Amino acid sequence: MKPEEEILRYIAQFTTLSQGEAEEIVKTIKVKAFKKGAFLLKEGQVAKLCYFVLKGCVRQYFLVDGEERTTNFYTEGQPVTPYGGTFRQEASKYYLSCLEDTIVTVGSPEQEALFFAKFPRLEPVSRLAIEEELGKSQDQLSTFILSSPEERYRQLLATRPDLLERVPQYHLASYLGVKPESLSRIRKRITIKAD
């Protein structure tokens, strides 16, 4: 599968695209590659662009007292919608940094307008997609917040096992809201129980 096609798979969740539409979309979208360690967004910048990960892994985090707090990992097939992305034009508190060499599509509000002018049918579909993301985010909020760190780790293990492979543990710890030492102990506890 060519990386560009990843976005078709995503759209296919919400609607059935005609052959022509699919080809047009692949032609229309802008693809950009980032090296490991590169930033899609830095704190203080106004997020003007939206992304969709075709390949690689992007980590979202912000700083508290100089310490990084990871809030999300975006991997293949996930849209990256930095808060204030299109509507509020505010300085972002988030960083978006590539944990691997990463390929994304890039969308600006202007492109988006052109895109919907060309494919008006997809405007409501896009709303559905965002509603879906909202639902997921709220689901994550509830399952994560109301769980212990150990439950959160198990949850992560169940839902995104790929992350355990490709993301350093101290970033996962930050994401789970614990210190690396604690995550280490949690892992130990779990393997002992598993015996």
Add this chain to the structure above:
Amino acid sequence: MKPEEEILRYIAQFTTLSQGEAEEIVKTIKVKAFKKGAFLLKEGQVAKLCYFVLKGCVRQYFLVDGEERTTNFYTEGQPVTPYGGTFRQEASKYYLSCLEDTIVTVGSPEQEALFFAKFPRLEPVSRLAIEEELGKSQDQLSTFILSSPEERYRQLLATRPDLLERVPQYHLASYLGVKPESLSRIRKRITIKAD
């Protein structure tokens, strides 16, 4: 302010409505009243409707081992978008229960379609509104996960002090991800420190 106008205030965040649009909207929307203790949604039901709270308070929660875990409180001026609301027609794991006598607007996908047919200008606006909610949800996730329960309580105190008045403490505890006993101790710690 008539309760119906609450929804105009919400929309005004995202766009400026003409007099005529505002009147049409107030005429178009469906309003429904629920008694304290009534359910807008129960686990296992397919959420077909979306709500917007005009007056009162709705608690969202789900069950883990028979125990309620509160994930949100919706009060005046907040949209209630149960996951799967419009797109996925899946059985919900959430309950939506009224903590007070509550007045909401009710929207179905069909009504929504009619609505956007009448006000096509508002379709992209609605998308912005949902993006905004998504951003808030993600922000909430990050600030909550990465805070201690005490910080979370202080946060709640700062952002939604009304909830402390109108919601029983054990529901707040559940919302903060701690046991009622712990919330009690947190409150004690804080008042002692405040001396």
Add this chain to the structure above:
DNA sequence: GCGCTTCATTGACTTTGGTTAATAAAATCA
């Protein structure tokens, strides 16, 4: 208003995560 039920607080004890520091393992790079 009285009584009952529900909710909030407190105490003793356990479990778990934070902190600090040392060490081991792994990744990186010259």
Add this chain to the structure above:
DNA sequence: TGATTTTATTAACCAAAGTCAATGAAGCGC
């Protein structure tokens, strides 16, 4: 490869949340 840096684990100790149980306070129904 070998040396250096980064990341992961372990230990000892402290603080905070969970658990269990008892007591007070508040809310509600009759």
